Amino acid sequence: MNVPDIRIRQLNQAPLKGDGAYVLYWMIANRRTRYNYSLQRAVELSQALNKPLLVFEALRCGYEWASDRLHQFVLQGMAANQKSLKDSAATYYCYVEPEAGHGSGLLKALATNACAVITDDFPCFFIPRMLEQVAPRLPVSLEAIDSNGLLPMRAASQVFPTAYSFRRYLHKKLPAHLLERPQTNPLARIKLPPLKQIPTKILERWPQATEKTLQATPETLAEFPIDHQVGPSVFQGGMDAAKSRLKQFLDKRFDRYLDERNLPEEDVTSGFSPYLHFGHISAHEIFDQIINCEHWTIEKVLDQKATGKRAGWWNMSETAEAFLDQLITWRELGYNMCWQRADYDQYESLPDWAQKTLEEHARDPRDPCYTREEFENAETHDELWNAAQTQLVTEGRLHNYMRMVWGKKILHWSVSPQEALQTMIYLNNKYAVDGRNPNSYSGIFWCLGRYDRAWGPERPIFGKIRYMCSKNTARKFSVSGYLERYCRESRQGQLFD
Known part of the structure; x- marks a missing residue:
């Protein structure tokens, strides 16, 4: 199944170049290889053009709030992606900036040799401004792909003032989008021409991150010009850690979630939000696991009335409905606001x-x-x-x-x-x-x-x-x-x- 058009946003007027050396996927928000519409779109283009696929993931050190805590979490995610892509049809290139500004020019250099650039659409923090500034400077087509939630951000043309009003909209419109799902593993059983090498001039100026760097030890983190007063978190980043958290939640906490989620002394909340934020796990994957546990099918909501009520519409257990209201209604309500209002933080x-x-x-x-x-x-x-x-x-x-x-x-x-x-x-x-x-x-x-x-x-x-x-x-x-x-x-x- 192709990526739905509503999730594809063309950011510039530059052409797609069929004679380029590869299709470039610039991974900036959906930092994962599973349930990722952006990666899926990049694979589609690579197949259509019969070109290699280069997955490029980078970490700047000059972003606001940069610290040992955030750097370590992202680096752990990069290590997981490197492992996941090691024996795949794609080539993975990860770059970690040693000092602010050192990575300037790298994306354009990679794009110069590309057929097209695919990246992630994300409506918050510095990413919208970065994409707006980068798009006209690239010599090839740049597409941003929305893989943020179950409802495409562009599906709604208004900002919803309450969870109730958004929930009513979801009851009416979401079922059609539930029929469109990202592939579990876009690179599974895929054959693409191999990329012989990343241009030597690029690697000489912007070396690939070493295994030592991706281990994100305290000694490694101390070398970066970031805030070292904010130490690492108590949980690990990356796709593997996210999948482990999901399994642990379903096996040990899900049955207690409805009654105990608001108890400060109990640790029964999902803990998914850091992994969702950095794209180490997809809301689609979490949703798939929930509906598998509930033995649920789409037919259970196709004829449901749009009530806007928190419970009853899904035809699932109370616990599942309470959790999905957080995962879908409340989470994607925020995306609705940020996508449509630049002053969301004012x-x-x-x-x-x-x-x-x-x-x-x-x-x-x-x-x-x-x-x-x-x-x-x-x-x-x-x-x-x-x-x-x-x-x-x-x-x-x-x-x-x-x-x-x-x-x-x-x-x-x-x-x-x-x-x-x-x-x-x-x-x-x-x-x-x-x-x-x-x-x-x-x-x-x-x-x-x-x-x-x-x-x-x-x-x-x-x-x-x-x-x-x-x-x-x-x-x-x-x-x-x-x-x-x-x-x-x-x-x-x-x-x-």
């Missing part, structure tokens, strides 16, 4: 009602009121909040429920909602492996009213923004184990605000 993108109520309470007294540094160092009076921040800083992740409380209290204790937003973005993007993603921006902006409605009673500082606090969290769930694990100092009786 305060002005909040709903009018949220901006109005926050402005009405902008001069309410804040006591306490913390600086960004105090937040970053987990130096608040609230031990449960400090525990959440400590988890984020030390592990590179934050429990899903605690992430909401974490954001709400930053709003509560900041000098203004605008400053609160910038603090959340800074901390999340610096420390969370799944930061800099449409879904993580959704979570941050939800704390300020995006995708929500006005709530009562109206409160100081929050106005009509939904209120959450540590004290209520501790009433709803046991948090003693969470505090014991992440709190540096436990002052019993003075834990919560």
Whole structure:
């Protein structure tokens, strides 16, 4: 099955050159070899032109928030891709920039010898700007392929204000797209002409990453001009690690997910978001595994009414439906926003009602009121909040429920909602492996009213923004184990605000 046209975006007017040496797949967001529409499209072109396929994956060191944590995760993913492509019909070329700017000119040099360049479409962080700048400079056709989610980003022509409205749209439109699925392994049983060699001049100037570099040891990471204060996360990157996480979730956590996913002390959430963000796993692969467990077929939704309700439409178990609402509705709602609004990360993108109520309470007294540094160092009076921040800083992740409380209290204790937003973005993007993603921006902006409605009673500082606090969290769930694990100092009786 060919890649659907709706997932292919032509970025320039340069021609496809049939006399080129290879088809170039520039892997920038879908950093995997499975369930990858971009790789599938590159294989299609290679077959049609009877040309070799060169898969090019690079890692810059000059990107914002570059750190040992993010570098190690990406390098581990590159090592997994190198292993996966070793005996395939494609040639894999991975380049790791030793200093900022060293990789300048490499893509154009590779494109000069190419028939066409295929890359990944991703609506967030620096990637849209990079593609916009690169496209007119390349001498050959450049296509960006959407392999982000089950619904193609271009399928919806509007920004949805709530999960309910987006869910209703999905109920109507998603079944048709579920009939179009990426190939499990686009390179399986494929024969292509071998690439004799990457041009020597290119390899001399931009050497292929060594095995030592891809091992991403602390000694190796120390050589890069990146932030070494943000240490590696507690989990490993790459396709193999992602597949292992998926199996572990289905075998040991899935049955507990519905009842225990919001419990801070329990580790039953999927943990997929870092792997989804860096493209080490596809939402399609996760979906396929879920429906296999549920013995589900597409016929179960073809005649379903579009209700917009969270449960019942899929005709699956409650647990599966709850999980799919997170994987599809909430995750792809963020992609919908980022794809269509360049200001997705700006305060002005909040709903009018949220901006109005926050402005009405902008001069309410804040006591306490913390600086960004105090937040970053987990130096608040609230031990449960400090525990959440400590988890984020030390592990590179934050429990899903605690992430909401974490954001709400930053709003509560900041000098203004605008400053609160910038603090959340800074901390999340610096420390969370799944930061800099449409879904993580959704979570941050939800704390300020995006995708929500006005709530009562109206409160100081929050106005009509939904209120959450540590004290209520501790009433709803046991948090003693969470505090014991992440709190540096436990002052019993003075834990919560």
